[in-house]
Amino acid sequence: TTDVADHPEFASRKTTRKLDGIETTDWFANDFTLAEIKTLRAKQAFADRDQSHNGKYEIPTFQEVIDLAKAESARSGRTIGIYPETKHPTYHASLGLAFEDKLLDMLKAAGWTEKNSPVFIQSFETANLKYLRKKTQIRLVQLVDGDGVDKDGKVTLAAPFDRPYDFAVLGDKRSFQDMLSPEGLREIATYADGVGPWKVYLIGARQTIGPDGKPKDLNGDGKIDERDRTVIAPTDVVKDAHAAGLLVHPWAYRSEATRLAADYNGDPIAEYKAHLALGVDGVFTDFTDHAVKARDGK
Secondary structure (H helix, E strand, C coil): CECHHHCHHHHHHCEEEEECCEEEEECCHHHCCHHHHCCCEECCCCCCCCCCCCCCCECCCHHHHHHHHHHHHHHHCCCCCECCECCCHHHHHHCCCCCHHHHHHHHHHCCCCCCCCCEEEEECCCHHHHHHHCCCCCEEEEEECCCEECCCCCEECCCCCCCCHHHHHHCCCCCHHHHCCHHHHHHHCCCCCEEEEEHHHCCCEEECECCCCCECCCCCCCCCCHHHEEECCCCCHHHHHHHCCCEECCECECCCHHHCCHHHCCCHHHHHHHHHCCCCCCCCECCHHHHHHHHCCC
16 A cells, blocks of 8 residues: 555545445556656555555556566566556556556566566456456456355355456356356366466365354453464365366465464465365465465475
């Protein structure tokens, strides 16, 4: 996130608009010039994390991210890629700001146009991925979202996190959950190279419900969080995705004990290992050092 709320000159830019069909009050990037965005600084979004770097780093442009990846690849002698997400493509297209062609132009200028280029493009919508498929061989990834997790460890679905928004616009009733069925994964394979499910679609975690109908505080700390959930049997999503020829890149892994199920005993490496054992091909994480340790068996 950014420190835009700390800039009084931008207070009037906070507006209410429909974003993916939901009334949303916030600041929208399309209301700012690049020069204005460059006056903002990054801010830690999680209150329970280190806040000491707030205000230090400006918001990079996509070109600056490309340049950094290339420079660090040359410096380190290893390939460092990029993994852009096309955020809210239907919303931006409605404003006349469709960005898919511009994205491809910038990647072409970088020399990245092939399937083996160090790039993945991801989206929670489907139509823009299908459009990109007709224009590029760069690897594409269908993201899969959800609204929450119920007491039994199953993903719950509610707008706007129940289905790709382009499905909602077209009246397509299929949900994100449907997209992870064997049939849904085979359809994804017709236009994408991989699938990026929320990690709880792979291994969920359930609450223990007491006689009073409320979840039990398993660790006795007076709070109910992930530490009071226990993992349930893995699903077949990874197996089915691989059978369809898709890579699997789940998200989002976090190392704080409060965000880990009881089975992992506060050890994030244990969670990574459980998912790696399913055969995932990569992960999205806020703590890359822990993911690498798990991958390398350390």
